[in-house]
Amino acid sequence: MTALLKVENLRTWFHTFSGVVKAVNGVSFEIGAGEVMGLVGESGGGKSVVGFSILGLIDSPGQIEGGQILLNGEDLVTAGEPRLRQIRGKEISMVFQDPMTSLNPLHTVGRQMDEVLRLHTKLTAPERLSACVEMLESVGISRAAERLTAYPHQFSGGMRQRVVIAIALLAKPRLIIADEPTTALDVTIQSQILKLMRRQIAEKGASMILITHDLAVVSEMADHITVLYxxxxxxxxxxxxxxxxxxxxxxxxxxxxxxxxxxxxxxxxxxxxxxxxxxxxxxxxxxxxxxxxxxxxxxxxxxxxxxxxxxxxxxxxxxxxxxxxx
Amino acid sequence: MTQPMLEVRDLKMHFPIGGSMLDRLRISGGLRFENPVVHAVNGVSFAIQPGEVMALVGESGCGKSTVAKTIARIYEPTAGEIRIEGQDIATLGFTDLLPIRAKMQMIFQDPYASLNPRQKVRDIVAEPLLEQVKGAERREVPARIAALLAKVGLNAEHAGRYPHQFSGGQRQRIGIARALSVTPGLIIADEPVSALDVSIQAQILNLMMDLRDEFGLAYLFISHDLSVVQHIADRVGVMYLGFMVENAPRDVLFSRPRHPYTRALLSAAPSIKAHRDREEITLTGEVPSALTLPSGCCFRTRCPFAWDRCTAERPKLQDVGEGQTVACHLTDEPERDKP
Structure with a gap:
C-alpha cells in the first residue's frame, strides 16, 4: 500500500525573542487512503503545529526548518504558495476546533460554501448551489436551501461545526485534518458530530488526521494513533x-x-x-x-x-x- | 440524621435581559414589551452532607454553574432557600455573608483568570483569611499560608512569585490553597479540572480527594466530564435547562440511569473501552432556549419517548428507591419506555 500522505522528519520551529521553540522536531508518520490517524498529546506537544505545517499555514516567527511532507509523492514543503492554494480545500481540507471563529461572520453560510466550489471546480452557479444544498443536507441540516442564506450567528455551535464539516467535504478532498473538532461541543452534540464524520469519511473514501487530547474520542475514531510529546x-x-x-x-x-x-x-x-x-x-x-x-x-x-x-x-x-x- | 452542610430548596435564578438602548427608545416611544428573562435555574433542590461529594452534571447552558454561583452568593437568587449548616443565606447582605464565607469557598474553572496577576501568591492565598481574623491572630497568618502551600504541593519559595510564573496545574493548586485558607466545610468547585491536561487533571483530582479525607470537606463539584464525576462523586445530580431531572447515588446513577436524558448522556460519552454494552440513545436536535421554556417537561423536545402528557404536565422529582429521584412521567407509565 502506498501512503497518501507521508511526513518525513518534519521540523517546524518558532524563533521567538526568548529562544527557539522547537514545536515540531523530527516527526514522521504516514497515512494510507481511507485511514483515520489520531494525533494525540497534551498541550504543547506540537500536534496542532503538525496540522498547520501540512497545509503550509505556518506564519513568522514560525518556519518549517526541514523535512518532507509528501502528498502522493509531491513535496508540500517546497511546493510554494500558488500550488498550496490549489491544494487547500481541494486535496486537503481542515476542520478547526472552534466553530465560533472559523466561519466568517460577515458572509452567509451559502457564500462561504460556494467559495470552495468556485475556486476548485468548473461547476456552473446552479450546479454549485445544488451541490451546496445536497452537502448541507448530508451533514444533517434540514431546510438546507433556506439555511444557505443564513449567517453563522444564526446557527448554534453544533450546527456551525456541521457547516464547517460540510465546507471541508465539499470539494471531495482526499485528506481531512480535524484539529480538536469536537472539543468545544457538548457531549451529546459531540457524539452526533463524530458519527457524522465517521460516516462521511467512509462514504467518500477520504483519509483523516484527527488531532485531539481526548484519548476516548480518538480510540473510537482512529485506526492508528501517534502520540506526541x-x-x-x-x-x-x-x-x-x-x-x-x-x-x-x-x-x-x-x-x-x-x-x-x-x-x-x-x-x-x-x-x-x-x-x-x-x-x-x-x-x-x-x-x-x-x-x-x-x-x-x-x-x-x-x-x-x-x-x-x-x-x-x-x-x-x-x-x-x-x-x-x- | 446530621444536619446537612448545604441544603438548597426550590432555588430559582432568573436573569432579566434587555435594558438596551433599543428598549429604552421603545419605552420613550410609548411601546412597552415584557422584558425577556433567561430562566437559568428553575426550582432546584438538593442537600449535601458533611464530607460528601455531590456532582452536578449537564451540558452547557443547563444552569449548573449558575447554581454554583448562586449558592456562593455571587448572584442574588430570584427565589428559594440556601441553607449553610441550617442558616438560610439566600437574602443575607454583604456584611452578614462575611462569616458564611468562612464556611464556604469556591474554586473556579479557569486558573488563568481566577488569580489576580498583580498579587503575589502569598497575598492571594491570605486574602480570604485576612477578612476573617482580627488583631493578634493576624500575626499567625504567614505561618498558616506557608503550611497551606505545602499542603497543596507548592514550595515556600513559591509564595513570593506572581501567578504568571506558574503552569495551569500549579495555579489551580494556588486556587485550592486560597479556598482552604479559612478552613471551610464546603468547597464549591466549578469545573476545576476542565482547563487542565489529562495528566495534570489526575494530580488535581487526587489532591482534592486527599484534602477531603484530611479536612472532612464537602464538595459541590460541577463538571461536564462523566468519567471524572464517576471517579470523584458520592452523589450525582443531572441538570437540563435549569431543572434537576435526576439525582442519585453515584453507583445507582451509572448502573441504572432512569431519566431518558441521563441515559442519552451516558451513552454519548466516549470511552477508551473497545466494547460497551450500554443502550444507545442518540439525541437529535439541540437544547431549547432558556428564554422561553417548553411547556410541560423541559426535555420533551428531544426525548424519544415523549407523548402528550409530557407537553401538558411538568414532571416532578419522584423517589424511586435507593436514594434515586427522577423527574419523568415514565416513572408512572413504564410501559411506554420503548422508542
Missing part, C-alpha cells in the same frame, strides 16, 4: 494496541490518568510534574523527569523510535512489555 513522536501503532498495551511510559501514564469506572481506585495514577519548557529541553529523553522507569542512560542519550510488540513503535530505553505497569 515535546514535538517528537514517542509512540505510534494500531489504536487497540496503543490503548491496551502501550509500550511507552508516557502513553501508559496518559491512559492511566483517565478515571476507569471498572477499577475504581481511591487515587488516580498520575504523571508527576509538568511538561518541561520546550525552549529549554533537558538532554536525553524529554520525558525522563516525569518517568518512573528513568535510569542514568535516559539523561544522556535520546531514545530512538524502534519497533516493539504487536504493531507498536516507541522511543524509550526501557519500553513496557504487555501486562507490565509503569
Amino acid at each position: 515535546c514535538g517528537k513522536v514517542v509512540e505510534t501503532g494500531a489504536t487497540r494496541d496503543i490503548i491496551e498495551t502501550p509500550s511507552h511510559p508516557y502513553t501508559r501514564g496518559l491512559i492511566d490518568s483517565i478515571p476507569d469506572p471498572e477499577h475504581r481506585a481511591a487515587r488516580l495514577r498520575q504523571i508527576p510534574g509538568t511538561v518541561p519548557d520546550i525552549r529549554n529541553l533537558p538532554k536525553g529523553c524529554n520525558f525522563r523527569d516525569r518517568c518512573p522507569r528513568a535510569q542514568a542512560i535516559c539523561a544522556v542519550e535520546e531514545p530512538a523510535l524502534a519497533p516493539r510488540h504487536a504493531s507498536l513503535s516507541s522511543a524509550c530505553h526501557f519500553p513496557l512489555q504487555p501486562g507490565e505497569l509503569a
Whole structure:
C-alpha cells in the first residue's frame, strides 16, 4: 500500500525573542487512503503545529526548518504558495476546533460554501448551489436551501461545526485534518458530530488526521494513533494496541490518568510534574523527569523510535512489555 | 440524621435581559414589551452532607454553574432557600455573608483568570483569611499560608512569585490553597479540572480527594466530564435547562440511569473501552432556549419517548428507591419506555 500522505522528519520551529521553540522536531508518520490517524498529546506537544505545517499555514516567527511532507509523492514543503492554494480545500481540507471563529461572520453560510466550489471546480452557479444544498443536507441540516442564506450567528455551535464539516467535504478532498473538532461541543452534540464524520469519511473514501487530547474520542475514531510529546513522536501503532498495551511510559501514564469506572481506585495514577519548557529541553529523553522507569542512560542519550510488540513503535530505553505497569 | 452542610430548596435564578438602548427608545416611544428573562435555574433542590461529594452534571447552558454561583452568593437568587449548616443565606447582605464565607469557598474553572496577576501568591492565598481574623491572630497568618502551600504541593519559595510564573496545574493548586485558607466545610468547585491536561487533571483530582479525607470537606463539584464525576462523586445530580431531572447515588446513577436524558448522556460519552454494552440513545436536535421554556417537561423536545402528557404536565422529582429521584412521567407509565 502506498501512503497518501507521508511526513518525513518534519521540523517546524518558532524563533521567538526568548529562544527557539522547537514545536515540531523530527516527526514522521504516514497515512494510507481511507485511514483515520489520531494525533494525540497534551498541550504543547506540537500536534496542532503538525496540522498547520501540512497545509503550509505556518506564519513568522514560525518556519518549517526541514523535512518532507509528501502528498502522493509531491513535496508540500517546497511546493510554494500558488500550488498550496490549489491544494487547500481541494486535496486537503481542515476542520478547526472552534466553530465560533472559523466561519466568517460577515458572509452567509451559502457564500462561504460556494467559495470552495468556485475556486476548485468548473461547476456552473446552479450546479454549485445544488451541490451546496445536497452537502448541507448530508451533514444533517434540514431546510438546507433556506439555511444557505443564513449567517453563522444564526446557527448554534453544533450546527456551525456541521457547516464547517460540510465546507471541508465539499470539494471531495482526499485528506481531512480535524484539529480538536469536537472539543468545544457538548457531549451529546459531540457524539452526533463524530458519527457524522465517521460516516462521511467512509462514504467518500477520504483519509483523516484527527488531532485531539481526548484519548476516548480518538480510540473510537482512529485506526492508528501517534502520540506526541515535546514535538517528537514517542509512540505510534494500531489504536487497540496503543490503548491496551502501550509500550511507552508516557502513553501508559496518559491512559492511566483517565478515571476507569471498572477499577475504581481511591487515587488516580498520575504523571508527576509538568511538561518541561520546550525552549529549554533537558538532554536525553524529554520525558525522563516525569518517568518512573528513568535510569542514568535516559539523561544522556535520546531514545530512538524502534519497533516493539504487536504493531507498536516507541522511543524509550526501557519500553513496557504487555501486562507490565509503569 | 446530621444536619446537612448545604441544603438548597426550590432555588430559582432568573436573569432579566434587555435594558438596551433599543428598549429604552421603545419605552420613550410609548411601546412597552415584557422584558425577556433567561430562566437559568428553575426550582432546584438538593442537600449535601458533611464530607460528601455531590456532582452536578449537564451540558452547557443547563444552569449548573449558575447554581454554583448562586449558592456562593455571587448572584442574588430570584427565589428559594440556601441553607449553610441550617442558616438560610439566600437574602443575607454583604456584611452578614462575611462569616458564611468562612464556611464556604469556591474554586473556579479557569486558573488563568481566577488569580489576580498583580498579587503575589502569598497575598492571594491570605486574602480570604485576612477578612476573617482580627488583631493578634493576624500575626499567625504567614505561618498558616506557608503550611497551606505545602499542603497543596507548592514550595515556600513559591509564595513570593506572581501567578504568571506558574503552569495551569500549579495555579489551580494556588486556587485550592486560597479556598482552604479559612478552613471551610464546603468547597464549591466549578469545573476545576476542565482547563487542565489529562495528566495534570489526575494530580488535581487526587489532591482534592486527599484534602477531603484530611479536612472532612464537602464538595459541590460541577463538571461536564462523566468519567471524572464517576471517579470523584458520592452523589450525582443531572441538570437540563435549569431543572434537576435526576439525582442519585453515584453507583445507582451509572448502573441504572432512569431519566431518558441521563441515559442519552451516558451513552454519548466516549470511552477508551473497545466494547460497551450500554443502550444507545442518540439525541437529535439541540437544547431549547432558556428564554422561553417548553411547556410541560423541559426535555420533551428531544426525548424519544415523549407523548402528550409530557407537553401538558411538568414532571416532578419522584423517589424511586435507593436514594434515586427522577423527574419523568415514565416513572408512572413504564410501559411506554420503548422508542
